[in-house]
Amino acid sequence: MERGTPDGPATQSAVAGRIPLAVVVVDGAGLVSHWSSGARRLFGYAKDEAVGGRAIDLLPVSGALPEEAATPLDLPDAYEELGSDLEASLGGHTSYPAAGRARLSEPGRDRVDVLWWAYPLVGPGPERLLVLAADADGLRREDPHDVEDSADPEGATERIAPGFGLHTEFPGYEELARRLPEILPSMSVAEGSRIVSQVLELGYPVLEFSRHDRVPVTPDWGVPRRAERKARRERVARAVAEGGPVPPELADETEGGPVPPELADETEDLEHLADETEDLEYLAVRERLEFLNEVSGRIGTSLDLARTINEVSRAIVPRFANVACTYLREQVVAGEGFAEGVPDSTTMWHRVALEHTDEPGRWDDVVPVGEAMPFPADTPFFQCMTTGDPVLIPYISEEMGHAIASELDKRDIRPFIVGRSMLIVPLKARNVVLGFSVLLRHPDRVVFNDMDRVTGAELAARAALVLDNARMYTYQENVAETLQDSMLPQIPPRMSGCDIATRYLPGTLLGRVGGDWFDSVKLPGSRTALVVGDVMGHGLNSAAMMGQLRTAVQTMAALDLPPDQLLRNLDDLAQRLGEQYLATCLYAVYDPIAGELQISNAGHIPPVVVRAEDGRSDLLDLPTGAPIGVGGVPFETVRVPVSPGDRLVMCTDGLVEMRGEDIGVGLATLCESAAHPAASMDDACDTIVRALAVTFTEAGRGGRKDDVALLMARLNGIAAEDVADWQLRVDPREVGRARRLVRAQLRRWGLEQLVETAELLVSEVVTNAVRHAHGDQLALRLVRSDVVQCEVIDDEHTLPTLLSTGPADEFGRGLAVVSALAREWGSARAGDGKSVWFELSVPVGRRG
Known part of the structure; x- marks a missing residue:
């Protein structure tokens, strides 16, 4: 064991003990679901043998596992027997972590003295027990002097015991908390974060040398890869020089040769080192692939630009970087198109997201979100956005930090970047740079390397594709909304003999743009035509069809055609335009002098009439007719007498129809809410919309999905x-x-x-x-x-x-x-x- 900081020399003031750890995770059925390479070396079972096997047969951890392997683990009861001093309440259960020693004696192996820690786990995942273990004999062999320094020299090594402590009790506790995820190198981000948080709550693993001398444990995954490879090559070269045979595992380093007997121990150590290196390389690649897959799954949940950017930032920090700052082109933020070509020093970039692990508010004044700025040509940011390639700066020196800051004339960013490692990755999709992300790591963290550059570039490419889809979707939505807004009429609130109020509500889930419309047309004789229609479908095509049909209705209404004849002509026109032209329509003509409505229906939901005399509201019984565009079905005109003060309510089915719910519920609510007294016509419309929204929410149907057109007319009449x-x-x-x-x-x-x-x-x-x-x-x-x-x-x-x-x-x-x-x-x-x-x-x- 080495006493001192994880990366520094030994000192008298212990900060952490670095020891090789075996890591095992057991599921609720008592089966091993995770078996590290350290567990293979300590317990002697290969990963393929262990994973899926019964933990009680593989882990000689006294008291930490149930006696009956056939039954699922009952962790609270299992740990109660151990009488641990530390307990935590998690998920409504009282669970106890446990620690102890075990001696392994197996044929063909020396007796092994094992220290172990066991943590109960709760949560949505299958993990129910985390076991950490270390070789106690290896601790004594590694550095007995440190142990003797920390306790009584006589029998000090026998005092080594596993225990628990709050990580905040030790110097450098933030570093301890940051390094704890390394204990679970192949867990996913979500699983690892959940397990780490529970370990921190239950107690940090420590080595106890006496009651007052405890050292927190951090994992030791072996020597760095480059040093290991160098040692491997040197030992192979020495074996060749001595004339001995080269082990088959090292045949790729040399052509072979005899190895003298005195090198046998080194050869065995080299084999273990090579196995460990292969495990580390495998775990590193697997961890990055899991990271990319998990982030990819999290950033494709919507086509909303802001939400997508925040999802990417939160996935990167703190797993991959300590700071993530994202910039997008001005046109991308606005949902507009932009000219092709490489951006230049005049291109404006909006800072759209900033995620970091520093103290809250530290970055807000220096790099506020929402700010727009160009980037000078002599900066790594400009290099990234013009070349479309990542820019890696392993360490930002004082001189480099000053050079970068001097090019940015708004604020001094040197205190925020000097001494850190920086990686700038382009958000590039379809050969267009949409933006870039600036990633920083703290000085006490491993610097970005070439593998990180590849990982960051792949992550940015996946994020950029989602962003570009969101940009194009937003652009199409803006075009469709502009088209639809230009086609929806601006109806005056007062027509001859009637007052009118309207509402148009875009869809929320199926498509924000649809083909619903309303209209009113002035007719001879002080009459008014009132129209509500609904083109089937959503999107740009539906909005375009709606514009054509609405124009046709206005033109034919100006000819003062009877309602049934107008719908017949509209049906003929829709068939000539194409098979996809299908719509429902309700056309009414109000004569304020005669006190009469003439109404014809083409497959639309019936209107509601609210009588001024008694406040009664009724659905008008009209011949349904066929939708516009079907053809071959006659339309009929119905005459309905009305009195001054009566109200006519016409709407599209998006207001009253919800998938999975009987439309009769919506129509009944429409009638009831239409009869509700209101101070004005606008208030009356709002009352109807709110009532229908509440009805479907209470029914558990969620929010409205289809777009809605609502027209209400108060039929005032004209006195004789x-x-x-x-x-x-x-x-x-x-x-x-x-x-x-x-x-x-x-x-x-x-x-x-x-x-x-x-x-x-x-x-x-x-x-x-x-x-x-x-x-x-x-x-x-x-x-x-x-x-x-x-x-x-x-x-x-x-x-x-x-x-x-x-x-x-x-x-x-x-x-x-x-x-x-x-x-x-x-x-x-x-x-x-x-x-x-x-x-x-x-x-x-x-x-x-």
């Missing part, structure tokens, strides 16, 4: 006293009568300010109708709401057009005057003829 209708003859003399009628009606409504403009415009519209009508009757209507609308209906199908006129033209100026003076105007086919209308704004305070 706000409507004036007249019949006019097709006679030029009726133009004057029309002016007089409009003038008188506006004065009765107290709208004298509009008389002059209204007379001029009605004169132009009636004159045009008289000139082109075929029959003998015209209809003139004046409606007061938030605006004053004047409408003239005749039997001519040809719609008027706005013409470009010159100074000498005698005709064509009428509509130009209407367009210039009216708030809004339009024309549409109406029944067997056409309707031409215009609107004038009502002064504030005079609105009905």
